[in-house]
Amino acid sequence: MIVLLIRNANLSKKTNLTGRHFDFVIFHQPPFDILKRGPNGTYTWTGADRYLIEWLAPKLNFTYSLVLINQTIADKYGTHEGLYYQLINEEVTEKLSMA
Numbered sequence: 001m002i003v004l005l006i007r008n009a010n011l012s013k014k015t016n017l018t019g020r021h022f023d024f025v026i027f028h029q030p031p032f033d034i035l036k037r038g039p040n041g042t043y044t045w046t047g048a049d050r051y052l053i054e055w056l057a058p059k060l061n062f063t064y065s066l067v068l069i070n071q072t073i074a075d076k077y078g079t080h081e082g083l084y085y086q087l088i089n090e091e092v093t094e095k096l097s098m099a
Contacts, residue, residue, distance in 0.1 A: 018061040024053060025083045027069040035068075043068075 026045060030037040033047035057064060074082035
């Protein structure tokens with residue numbers, strides 16, 4: 001979906017998604033995305049997806065929350081299928097607090 005937005009949007013100026021809010025389900029998948037949990041329960045997330053989302057959000061006028069994949073769902077369906085299942089069924093258990 002992000003690739004379609006990039007292709008169809010004129011990013012030389014702001015494109016308006018009218019401030020819509022999106023949930024992005026993330027998981028640890030080095031070397032592309034690295035998710036580390038700190039001792040105080042907050043997470044640090046680095047990687048290509050983070051930089052792409054942070055770059056797109058102001059250009060396309062949207063906000064976002066990060067959601068950690070539910071490990072039970074990932075174990076049952078696999079990581080990628082679990083991501084889709086969690087998003088489609090709106091099974092957001094907790095939003096992440098990032099450091």
